[in-house]
Structure formats: structure tokens, C-alpha cells
Amino acid sequence: MSHRRARGTTDQVTTYDYLIIGAGMAADSAARGIREIDTDGSIGVVGEEVDPPVARPSLSKKLWTDPEFTLDDSWLGTDETGAVVQLATRVDAVDRSGHTVTTADGEQIGYRKLLLATGGHPRQLDLPADDRVVHFRTMADYRRLRGLAGEGRHLAVVGGGYIGSELAAALVQNDTRVTFVYPQEFLGGEKYPHDLAEHLTERFTRAGVTVHPTTRVTGGSADAKGVTLTLDDGSTLEVDGVAVGLGIEPATGLAADAGLAVDDGIVVDAFGRTEDPDVYAAGDAASWPDPILGRTRVEHVENATDMGTAVGRVMAADARGREAEPYTHTPSFYSDLFDSGYEAVGTLSADLDMVADWATPPGGDGPAQGVVYYLAGDRLRGVLLWNVWDSTDAARELLAAQRGYTEADLVGAIPTD
Structure with missing residues (x-):
């Protein structure tokens, strides 16, 4: 990590030219975008996660399926930008008039330009707070799930969407018995043609996944022997661990509490600007006017990286009084399954x-x-x-x-x- 001293540091408050809340892929890309315009301005990155920014798609894809792809390949190297990265830190409040944020432990950090790259938090099931229950999103979650997998252990994967499907496919290819619990009749039935959804479901069963369709988890318990899930069809499922992949809720609370507009995301214009000229948003938590799709919010890697870079450039251009360019790219998304x-x-x-x-x-x-x-x-x-x-x-x-x-x-x- 970089330990470059921020401009404006006093005994009480450290102030950055550019402060980024969130330590994911959008934050990393924003820091790089800033550096394209401003090579000297101080950058601070404050994130809740215990790990520095990581290539998040690898957590459910390559780290499980490509033996040549290692943990070292996943780190993004945000410190290459000279950013000061402060991890395991939650920001609780933004004082827009004072241009400061306050962390959960009471620390105040100042900013000249602020980016909310807060991402989202995985949707939660009513399950015990147990190390064998992983609501999957972060590198720390990957490490926990990797520790539960393999050696023929039996894991449940809950959620038939994007992350759940990738995790079920990844785990069964890593010496793990997988029972896949999801509410659709066929995997992807809510978005694919029926014949494709049926074909995809059959591909999972051929790979050895036990599918448990049209079912939701209503609760569960944990003891020394494992985790027991209660299902809405009245049955129970006993497993060694659980991976929950139900998507995320965008982390908009910080913006809303600061009086910024929120509507299924932090509302920004085509430049990533909120109604506050010194506050911006990008990535999973941002709702922006896509030139093709209209106002939208996208929870995928291409948007995180491309929007992060674009809004980083805007922040630096605004700070230096230059003309900025809008974010006009309509992002794609992808997945790999067997x-x-x-x-x-x-x-x-x-x-x-x-x-x-x-x-x-x-x-x-x-x-x-x-x-x-x-x-x-x-x-x-x-x-x-x-x-x-x-x-x-x-x-x-x-x-x-x-x-x-x-x-x-x-x-x-x-x-x-």
C-alpha cells in the first residue's frame, strides 16, 4: 500500500484532493482515471472490505476453474496510483457542507472531490451467523468458501441467478457435492428461452449437481455436525456449509443520509455527478442515464471498470477546471458455466x-x-x-x-x- 502523505493533513483531519468511498473495482478504476488527468493530486480510498481491490469476477470463476490463475493474479494494484488505501473501515456519514466524512470509529477525513463507489451488500437469508454460511461477494468470502469446499464435502448453493449458478458450477468441479436450491422451475427460466433454460439445468445435473428447483430457504440452524436448511416445501437439507448467491442490495444509505437523490441507486447525471458538484457516484451503486437503455443501474464488471474510469476522469477534470467527457458506454455482462x-x-x-x-x-x-x-x-x-x-x-x-x-x-x- 502507498503511504503518500495527503495534502492538508493536520493533527485532526486528513484531507485528500480525491476521496473514494468503497474499495472495489470501480474505486480502483476511478483512481486510475484520476491519474490520467491529475498526476499529483492526493487520492484516498476507504473501504469496508479487509482486502484491497480485487478482480471480483475471479472469485466465482477463474480461481475455481483455471489452475494457472492464482490469488496473486486477482489483486488490482490500486497502490500503483499512489492512492492511500484504508481497509476494514466503514464510513458512517458524509458532511457535504464541511467536506468531510466520518468513519465508524469517529475518524474524520476531508475531501475536495468525493466519489461514492459503495457497491452493494449481498442479500441475506435468515440463517445463523456461522462461518459455514457464506453470503458470497468478497475475497474474504472466497477464502471461507474455499475452506469449506473439496474432499467430497456437501455444500448447498442458494439462488439460481448469476452468482449462484457460477458458484454451483465452480464447486462441483472442485470435488464438492452440491445441492442447488433455487425458486425457478429451470435455471435461468426468468431470462432465457424455455428450451435453453431446460438445457442449462440438464447440464448442471450431468455435471453432478443435485438440483432442488421451485424451492426457497425459509430458515436454518447450525450445530457441530453442520448446517440444516429449512425449505418452503416442508423438507430440510443437512449440509456441511452453505453458499448464498442472491445478488446485492445497492449501498445507497450513505448517499440518502447525506440528502442526495436515491432511486434504485445513487442518482447521477451522464458525468457521474450527483446534485452536489463535489460528490460523484460510480459502479454497482450508481443509477445513470445510459444513452441506449435509459436510466439504469448495472451490477457487472464492465460497468464498474468503465464507469469508474470515466467518472475518475470527470472528477479530475472538474477539479482542474477542464472540460469533462460524459460516460456514454453501454456495458455488457458475461458468465461462464462449464x-x-x-x-x-x-x-x-x-x-x-x-x-x-x-x-x-x-x-x-x-x-x-x-x-x-x-x-x-x-x-x-x-x-x-x-x-x-x-x-x-x-x-x-x-x-x-x-x-x-x-x-x-x-x-x-x-x-x-
């Missing part, structure tokens, strides 16, 4: 009309391959690229056209091989 993977842009919802263009339809022995287009009426709202790569720019172009589409327009619009 021998399949996808990239996507926009909204994926089974409630929308879908046009599927398959090179290899779901249901065969091998992976499916193709493109699914999501429509509201004749307006394109999302594109799923299943085992189709390097086509997110083409998807963005189709979405950005803001025109009506027919099925004939879309089939073949993006090559499926």
Missing part, C-alpha cells in the same frame, strides 16, 4: 418477446450456440450471445438504432458462429 458461456447487452427477461437464432439449438449433447433477441413490441431491449463471442458492439448498434424490428430483421443480424 463448457458454455455468454455475453449480453441490455435487458434479458422471459417476460419480453424473444427471437432465437440458433446455429446449434439447445437440447443436444453439446453446447448450444446462438443469439437471442428480446423485444418489447417491436423495440429491441436486449441481446443474449450464447457461446457467440466478440459481438457485443454489434448488439449495441442494434439496440442504439431505436427503431422497430421484425423477426426477419433480426435473424442473421449477428453471425451465430
Whole structure:
């Protein structure tokens, strides 16, 4: 970590030119964006996590599936920017008039420009506070789950969405018995065409995952022998540990308490600015006016890094009286599950009309391959690229056209091989 002394340090308050609350990927990228414009301004990063910024996707992907990818490959190296990183520290309040923040232990830290890159906190189940119950998000959570996995131990994974699916796939490939509890009839049934969701579920069972669909966890207990989950179908499940992947709640409380606008995220303009000219937001917690999708909030790595970088540049440009550039990139997201993977842009919802263009339809022995287009009426709202790569720019172009589409327009619009 860097120990560069911040400008304006007194016996009472350390003041940074740029103070970043949150120590995730958006914070790391923002520090790098600042440095593109301002090579000398002091940067402070204050985060709740006990570890410095990490490449978060690796925690549910490569660290489990790529033996050549190590923990050392996961660290982002924020200290390369000269930022002073203060970990295991929660900020409880922002005093906008005084340009200070106050931590849980009463420390005051000053700022000239403040970025809220607060991310989110994993949604919680009503389960015991036990080391064998992991609500998964951080590097510390990865270490705990890695300690529970392997040697044929039996773990439950709860939640059939993005993180839950990746964890179930990762664990079963690491000598772990997995029971996968989720509320859908088929994995991804809330966002994929039915045949793809059914095919994906079958792929998990072929890999050895025991699926427990249409089920929710209502409670549980822990004792010396393990963890017992109570399910809403009246049954119980006894396991050695539990990984919960139910998504996050955006961490907006700090902004709301400071009187900033919050609406499913911290409301910012296209530059990442809140209504306070010295306070900005980026990453998982930010709600911004995407030029294609409209006002949105995205909880994926590309947005964290690209928006973080863009807003870091804006902060530094504003501080130096330069013209700033807005954040105009519509982010994509991706996942890897066994021998399949996808990239996507926009909204994926089974409630929308879908046009599927398959090179290899779901249901065969091998992976499916193709493109699914999501429509509201004749307006394109999302594109799923299943085992189709390097086509997110083409998807963005189709979405950005803001025109009506027919099925004939879309089939073949993006090559499926």
C-alpha cells in the first residue's frame, strides 16, 4: 500500500484532493482515471472490505476453474496510483457542507472531490451467523468458501441467478457435492428461452449437481455436525456449509443520509455527478442515464471498470477546471458455466418477446450456440450471445438504432458462429 502523505493533513483531519468511498473495482478504476488527468493530486480510498481491490469476477470463476490463475493474479494494484488505501473501515456519514466524512470509529477525513463507489451488500437469508454460511461477494468470502469446499464435502448453493449458478458450477468441479436450491422451475427460466433454460439445468445435473428447483430457504440452524436448511416445501437439507448467491442490495444509505437523490441507486447525471458538484457516484451503486437503455443501474464488471474510469476522469477534470467527457458506454455482462458461456447487452427477461437464432439449438449433447433477441413490441431491449463471442458492439448498434424490428430483421443480424 502507498503511504503518500495527503495534502492538508493536520493533527485532526486528513484531507485528500480525491476521496473514494468503497474499495472495489470501480474505486480502483476511478483512481486510475484520476491519474490520467491529475498526476499529483492526493487520492484516498476507504473501504469496508479487509482486502484491497480485487478482480471480483475471479472469485466465482477463474480461481475455481483455471489452475494457472492464482490469488496473486486477482489483486488490482490500486497502490500503483499512489492512492492511500484504508481497509476494514466503514464510513458512517458524509458532511457535504464541511467536506468531510466520518468513519465508524469517529475518524474524520476531508475531501475536495468525493466519489461514492459503495457497491452493494449481498442479500441475506435468515440463517445463523456461522462461518459455514457464506453470503458470497468478497475475497474474504472466497477464502471461507474455499475452506469449506473439496474432499467430497456437501455444500448447498442458494439462488439460481448469476452468482449462484457460477458458484454451483465452480464447486462441483472442485470435488464438492452440491445441492442447488433455487425458486425457478429451470435455471435461468426468468431470462432465457424455455428450451435453453431446460438445457442449462440438464447440464448442471450431468455435471453432478443435485438440483432442488421451485424451492426457497425459509430458515436454518447450525450445530457441530453442520448446517440444516429449512425449505418452503416442508423438507430440510443437512449440509456441511452453505453458499448464498442472491445478488446485492445497492449501498445507497450513505448517499440518502447525506440528502442526495436515491432511486434504485445513487442518482447521477451522464458525468457521474450527483446534485452536489463535489460528490460523484460510480459502479454497482450508481443509477445513470445510459444513452441506449435509459436510466439504469448495472451490477457487472464492465460497468464498474468503465464507469469508474470515466467518472475518475470527470472528477479530475472538474477539479482542474477542464472540460469533462460524459460516460456514454453501454456495458455488457458475461458468465461462464462449464463448457458454455455468454455475453449480453441490455435487458434479458422471459417476460419480453424473444427471437432465437440458433446455429446449434439447445437440447443436444453439446453446447448450444446462438443469439437471442428480446423485444418489447417491436423495440429491441436486449441481446443474449450464447457461446457467440466478440459481438457485443454489434448488439449495441442494434439496440442504439431505436427503431422497430421484425423477426426477419433480426435473424442473421449477428453471425451465430
